[in-house]
Amino acid sequence: xxxxxxxxxxxxSTATVSRVINNKTEGLTxxxxxxxxxxxxEMGYTPxxxxxxxxxxxxxxxxxxxxxxxNPFFPKMVSGVENVAYxxxxxxxxxxxxxxxxxxxxxxxxxxxxxxxxxxxxVSNGKNxxxxxxxxxxxxxxVFLDEIAEDVNCICVDxxxxxxxxxxxxxxxxxxxxxxxxGPDTSITNQDRVMGYKKALVExxxxxxxxxxxxxxxKADSGYRNTEKIIKDxxxxxxxxxxxxxxxxxxxxxxxxxxxxxxxxxxxxxFDDILDIPANQFAxxxxxxxxxxxxxxxxxxxxxxxxxxxLKESVITFEPMLIPxxxxxxxx
Amino acid sequence: xxxxxxxxxxxxSTATVSRVINNKTEGLTxxxxxxxxxxxxEMGYTPxxxxxxxxxxxxxxxxxxxxxxxNPFFPKMVSGVENVAYxxxxxxxxxxxxxxxxxxxxxxxxxxxxxxxxxxxxVSNGKNxxxxxxxxxxxxxxVFLDEIAEDVNCICVDxxxxxxxxxxxxxxxxxxxxxxxxGPDTSITNQDRVMGYKKALVExxxxxxxxxxxxxxxKADSGYRNTEKIIKDxxxxxxxxxxxxxxxxxxxxxxxxxxxxxxxxxxxxxFDDILDIPANQFAxxxxxxxxxxxxxxxxxxxxxxxxxxxLKESVITFEPMLIPxxxxxxxx
DNA sequence: CTGAAAGCGCTAACAA
DNA sequence: TTGTTAGCGCTTTCAG
Numbered sequence: 001x002x003x004x005x006x007x008x009x010x011x012x013s014t015a016t017v018s019r020v021i022n023n024k025t026e027g028l029t030x031x032x033x034x035x036x037x038x039x040x041x042e043m044g045y046t047p048x049x050x051x052x053x054x055x056x057x058x059x060x061x062x063x064x065x066x067x068x069x070x071n072p073f074f075p076k077m078v079s080g081v082e083n084v085a086y087x088x089x090x091x092x093x094x095x096x097x098x099x100x101x102x103x104x105x106x107x108x109x110x111x112x113x114x115x116x117x118x119x120x121x122x123v124s125n126g127k128n129x130x131x132x133x134x135x136x137x138x139x140x141x142x143v144f145l146d147e148i149a150e151d152v153n154c155i156c157v158d159x160x161x162x163x164x165x166x167x168x169x170x171x172x173x174x175x176x177x178x179x180x181x182x183g184p185d186t187s188i189t190n191q192d193r194v195m196g197y198k199k200a201l202v203e204x205x206x207x208x209x210x211x212x213x214x215x216x217x218x219k220a221d222s223g224y225r226n227t228e229k230i231i232k233d234x235x236x237x238x239x240x241x242x243x244x245x246x247x248x249x250x251x252x253x254x255x256x257x258x259x260x261x262x263x264x265x266x267x268x269x270x271f272d273d274i275l276d277i278p279a280n281q282f283a284x285x286x287x288x289x290x291x292x293x294x295x296x297x298x299x300x301x302x303x304x305x306x307x308x309x310x311l312k313e314s315v316i317t318f319e320p321m322l323i324p325x326x327x328x329x330x331x332x
Numbered sequence: 333x334x335x336x337x338x339x340x341x342x343x344x345s346t347a348t349v350s351r352v353i354n355n356k357t358e359g360l361t362x363x364x365x366x367x368x369x370x371x372x373x374e375m376g377y378t379p380x381x382x383x384x385x386x387x388x389x390x391x392x393x394x395x396x397x398x399x400x401x402x403n404p405f406f407p408k409m410v411s412g413v414e415n416v417a418y419x420x421x422x423x424x425x426x427x428x429x430x431x432x433x434x435x436x437x438x439x440x441x442x443x444x445x446x447x448x449x450x451x452x453x454x455v456s457n458g459k460n461x462x463x464x465x466x467x468x469x470x471x472x473x474x475v476f477l478d479e480i481a482e483d484v485n486c487i488c489v490d491x492x493x494x495x496x497x498x499x500x501x502x503x504x505x506x507x508x509x510x511x512x513x514x515g516p517d518t519s520i521t522n523q524d525r526v527m528g529y530k531k532a533l534v535e536x537x538x539x540x541x542x543x544x545x546x547x548x549x550x551k552a553d554s555g556y557r558n559t560e561k562i563i564k565d566x567x568x569x570x571x572x573x574x575x576x577x578x579x580x581x582x583x584x585x586x587x588x589x590x591x592x593x594x595x596x597x598x599x600x601x602x603f604d605d606i607l608d609i610p611a612n613q614f615a616x617x618x619x620x621x622x623x624x625x626x627x628x629x630x631x632x633x634x635x636x637x638x639x640x641x642x643l644k645e646s647v648i649t650f651e652p653m654l655i656p657x658x659x660x661x662x663x664x
Numbered sequence: 665c666t667g668a669a670a671g672c673g674c675t676a677a678c679a680a
Numbered sequence: 681t682t683g684t685t686a687g688c689g690c691t692t693t694c695a696g
Contacts, residue, residue, distance in 0.1 A: 002689055013667040018691060027665055049446045050385045051689035054672045059382070061446075064426070069414070070407045079402050082428045086435070091442065094396070094426040096414045103418070110423065113381045114393075220610075249610055277607060278552075278581055281614045334673050345683045350675060359681055383673035386688045 001045050010039040021047050053115065062302060063111035063119040065095040065104060072274040073245075073291065074122070077145065080295020081120055088303050090117070101125070112140060118302045122146045124218070126188040141305040145298040147189050153305065153314045155298040159189050162287040162320030163196025166269040167241050169285070169322055171204045173330045175239035175267060179212040181226045181251060183243040190218075193243045193271060212237065216247065223250025231258050238266060238331040245270035248284055252327065263329035273323060285328040287320045294318055333377050342371040353379050385447065394634060395443035395451040397427040397436060404606040405577075405623065406454070409477065412627020413452055420635050422449070433457070444472060450634045454478045456550070458520035473637040477630040480520050485637065485646045487630040491521050494619040494652030495528025498601040499573050501617070501654055503536045506662045507571035507599060511544040513558045513583060515575040522550075525575045525603060544569065548579065555582025563590050570598060570663040577602035580616055584659065595661035605655060617660040619652045626650055 003021075007014045012032070019028050020036040053059045064081055066074055078094070085092050093116065095107040104123065111119055119142040125131060126149035135142060136152070144154040170178050180197045183190035198208050212234060216222030223242060227250065230237050242248040248270030252262055260266050273288035297316050304311060335353075339346045344364070351360050352368040371377075385391045396413055398406055410426070417424050425448060427439040436455065443451055451474040457463060458481035467474060468484070476486040502510050512529045515522035530540050544566060548554030555574060559582065562569050574580040580602030584594055592598050605620035629648050636643060 003691095004689075014690075015667060015669095015692080016665090019666090022691085029665065032665080046441070046444045048386075048689055050382050050391070051672090052691075053382045054380075054386060054674090054689080055691045057672080061425075068411075069401070070411050072404070072407075075402045075404075075407055078426070079400075079428060082401070082426060086428075091446070092426050093393075093423050094410070094414060095423070096411060096418075109378070112378045114423070115380055115382055253610070275609060277609055277612070278585070280609075280612055282612065335675095336673075346674075347676080347683060347685095348681090351682090354675085361681070364681080380673055383688090384675075386673080386690090387675045389688080 001043060003045075003047065006036070006040055006043060006045050009043065010036050012036060057115075059115050059117055060090050061093060061114065061116045062090050062299070063093045063095055063107070063114075063116045065097060065107055065111075065119060065121040065123070067097055067099045067122060067124070069094070069096050073272050073289075076291040077122070077295035077298075080292040080297075081145075081299045082295075084296045084299035084303070088299075090299075090303065099124075108135070108138070112138060116140065117306045118142060120145050120298045120302055124184060124187040124189065126150075127186050141302060143298050143302045143305070145294060147187060148315065149188065153301060153311070155294050155301065155316050155318075156189070157289045157294065157318045157320045159192035159320070160196035160199065162271060162289075162322070163193040163241065163243075164200045165196075165320065165322040166271065166285075166287050167197045167200035168204070169324060170239040170241065170267060170269060170328065171200060171206065173239075173267065173328060175331055176206060177212070177234070177237045178206075178239045178241060179214065179230050179234065179237045181214055181216055181223050181240060181242045181247045183216060183218045183222075183247070185215060187218075190243050197241050216243075218244045218246055220246045220250035220253070223247030224254045225250075227251040227254035228258065231255070231260065239328070240266065240268050242268065242270050245272045245274045245284065245286055248286065248327070249275065252284075263327050264332065267328040267331070269322075269328055276323075276325070283325040283327070285325045286323055288323050289320050290318050333375060335377075335379065338368070338372055338375060338377050341375065342368050344368060389447075391447050391449055392422050393425060393446065393448045394422050394631070394638075395425045395427055395439070395446075395448045397429060397439055397443075397451060397453040397455070399429055399431045399454060399456070401426070401428050405604050405621075408623040409454070409627035409630075412624040412629075413477075413631045414627075416628045416631035416635070420631075422631075422635065431456075440467070440470070444470060448472065449638045450474060452477050452630045452634055456516060456519040456521065458482075459518050473634060475630050475634050475637070477626060478521065480647065485633060485643070487626050487633065487648050487650075488521070489621045489626065489650045489652045491524035491652070492528035492531065494603060494621075494654070495525040495573065495575075496532045497528075497652065497654040498603065498617075498619050499529045499532035500536070501656060502571040502573065502599060502601060502660065503532060503538065505571075505599065505660060508538060509544070509566070509569045510538075510571045510573060511546065511562050511566065511569045513546055513548055513555050513572060513574045513579045515548060515550045515554075515579070517547060519550075522575050529573050548575075550576045550578055552578045552582035552585070555579030556586045557582075559583040559586035560590065563587070563592065571660070572598065572600050574600065574602050577604045577606045577616065577618055580618065580659070581607060584616075595659050596664065599660040599663070601654075601660055608655075608657070615657040615659070617657045618655055620655050621652050622650050 097104040148154040214226040270286040273286040429436040546558040602618040605618040
């Protein structure tokens, strides 16, 4: 059933039907509108977004490229994006990349074919210049969420501050030998967290020991291995700042496996605050991010760009918040 | 940039370009294909899915209507759907309803406008005949995920069996007075769980006390209130079967608030297994569902329907699995 | 205020 | 093997 069928049945032109389904107020009598609307309702006609998109060059669809929806860090972000999109008449195409760069590129190319109005991307390779410039050249509006990069619109959290808060917390508890489990070095987010860790040390008059900053990924096994190393090689370490909660989890498991108690023998701070659930009797100290608000902000910014609104700022930085819980305490 | 531009530059017809971008093997020399492909690459041409969809009547897009992505029960399902979709060349439009029926209907109508090839729906109103028949009348293929309904294709778990396992577990621990916190009565899923609860009681020679089956919703506050009632009015009850984990959580909190210890004073079994996280020192006994596989199955079934494949079965039922943990024990 | 008609970018008969 | 051309269902100028 097409607009033509409706036009025929209502004995009007397709232009008139088009005016009605698009709520054009001008150039249309109220009688006409009601007459046509009635026919539309009777026939159960649904206009085709495809055909409309072809002529208007707008799809009211945005792509959301996300690393892993099963990672508890993301659902709230997705929800924030989705809500703002819905309220503004947009729909979101979900692109789960499983952290596979090939799949991510593939998705972006498909999104381009689908002529989405814009893309929100949460990646962890803000340092990949080629990737970024290719995106920019794609002439489709996009905003980065979570990760930041040069010359692109971003929604992020102040990672340096968060890491600073976490490390400061350990220092205030009395720790002097604090290790740092860092994430992937392709990520500016991670780089900033390491920076915040260092900043807190320096500011407190503690010296930075590069060997206590262990390189790794954002996965639990990286945290596990690095913590084993710390337990073996650096026995004076009493606290660990982890670049994210998966690392913290791995650290916890390694500590337990090696007979260390948390927090009595070793304190652990995570980042992202994804390990907290109600009724939990042991919870991790972590740096929490306002993920829902960040998702909302990303969608709002993208839609503003799409609508050619003047952007007040091209980077919106949210404040993280340290939440002290059960995995940190003063050293014995 | 359109197919026409490519055709001009390559000095061929649009039909030829179309053949190349659609990988038509027949009626095309390899030289021609390479020549055209080269021009396409040089120009950075991306075909429009919109235009293609208009003529082929296929969008390679499916809608996924989900209640709440932030509920830990769903992300794995979403991921299962998304993965199968991706592998088959489909994309998924995420529709989060926040359990708002109006929003759900709105989304379904938009999906229709978008001419998606099919829809996967996870709702909790399988008893709403009008809703279902409206869906069927919509002539767009759909499958229900999680919830079941008459005359529709569904992917579900054997809820009766799961509830049976859970209740049986309590009985085997020695409990004789077992309450049941049920969910919304619009849901067949919930109805089946209550049935499984009853079945286990009867089979073990215990009698069913209707007053111990409390009506509620799938939310924590419902579990909280109902548990308070049990603690006050039915002091002989030593165990509670909850229709889902949010109820179990509410039950746990109510128990603690009233000075009862779990599981010493009262055992609690949940359903869905969403409260378990690693490094957790207290975890709920719950009935686990293979949500990832269910998501995969839903996408596979939908794509089969879209592709006009013969469906082996219109309802696929997965087996749930009881996971005994820390919230259940023998009564004192 | 309403209608006629061109055209959005592509595919698929049908012709050549 | 390649090209011509008629749509797909809509919006939007431009006439009337």
